[in-house]
């Protein structure tokens with residue numbers, strides 16, 4: 001069975017793909033997107049402006065509005081898989097909100113961690129920590145699993161004004177998205193590098209972050225103006241196995257989205273305003289996709305193709321991946337409208353179901369080796385089959401001869417029986433003839449004594 005390659009994996013050595021569970025059957029697991037909300041502390045600016053904290057985490061899953069009364073229709077309480085308050089460290093956000101999903105990539109399951117929220121709500125702050133922790137855990141797992149050989153590759157892109165750029169090769173210009181019927185979506189010419197070790201991977205991630213478009217807005221001095229996707233491709237296979245070696249291959253995406261706010265709130269003009277419209281187009285499509293996927297009847301057109309962001313992340317939105325979304329928000333009362341938008345997005349996202357599979361691949365090299373072994377085995381089988389069939393022909397020939405002989409014997413028996421009955425008749429006739437002759441003679445008296453002697457002889461002979 002040939003399966004599609006994880007979307008966006010650059011053209012690599014993997015050409016043929018199997019989508020199988022480790023047990024061998026092709027199974028997929030349905031699972032809702034794991035949605036968490038992180039509320040950051042009030043910022044210096046907010047404190048100076050005497051802003052008020054309008055949100056509180058009531059327990060580990062519920063966030064409640066505790067500001068002055070507002071629109072009656074607006075909910076005052078929201079429930080998610082986890083909520084993290086202002087005092088929560090990123091370590092815990094990672095452990096409870098992303099680790100389980102991220103580590104799936106080590107067993108061949110595509111995984112994506114998103115950060116969604118308005119500008120300055122803490123997306124980049126959160127994603128940096130989450131990525132760092134995930135990298136540590138990946139290398140720890142590799143060290144603790146010596147029986148498997150791992151290869152970690154990294155590629156990274158940003159979507160800025162609906163243009164896809166390579167963060168590892170900033171001079172490569174705008175990259176095209178191609179739809180491959182077998183491999184899924186491909187980001188053409190996207191550079192992919194093999195991480196030699198943990199430090200090298202950290203270094204490459206650092207390069208990506210430096211390259212990202214940032215700008216100053218009214219809400220954030222170093223606001224990320226683009227959507228950033230750092231993609232780790234995790235390949236692994238057992239070191240010592242004979243026969244066909246299947247590898248686990250999965251993508252692990254760390255997605256730091258641009259701010260979800262309205263342009264007016266950032267007082268954007270000129271370039272920032274243009275960015276805002278493009279950012280919002282991508283985020284608007286993301287929201288539409290999430291809303292459509294979360295609706296009860298999921299049928300109908302899902303507008304993945306309306307933005308680059310949703311095309312690239314299609315698998316993570318209702319497809320073959322496990323996904324966690326960390327929604328970040330400011331506790332400030334002044335941002336309550338944006339925070340409610342974020343919570344509405346999070347509410348829809350938690351209704352989206354993904355169907356993740358274990359992705360197993362056989363490289364061309366491995367496949368050729370396996371096929372050669374298989375051909376040799378079949379040839380040997382064929383040779384022994386030849387020997388078996390020559391014996392079978394011999395036995396069939398003998399059987400045929402036996403049947404022929406049986407038929408001949410049957411005919412011979414019949415012939416013998418016929419001959420016997422003819423002989424009997426002949427004898428009868430002979431006796432009758434002799435009796436006739438004797439009766440004629442009996443009419444002459446001199447012959448009586450001769451007849452009696454002869455008659456006793458005939459009787460004796462019968």
Ligand SMILES: Nc1ncnc2c1ncn2[C@@H]1O[C@H](COP(=O)(O)OP(=O)(O)OP(=O)(O)O)[C@@H](O)[C@H]1O
Nearest residue numbers: 040118119120121122123124125220223224258259
């Ligand atoms: N949980 C937190 N604890 C302490 N400081 C935080 C937290 N979250 C964010 N910050 C601080 O708030 C500021 C804005 O955060 P960050 O840049 O991560 O926001 P963002 O959502 O990525 O914004 P943008 O969309 O504009 O890029 C930064 O100075 C960051 O250090």
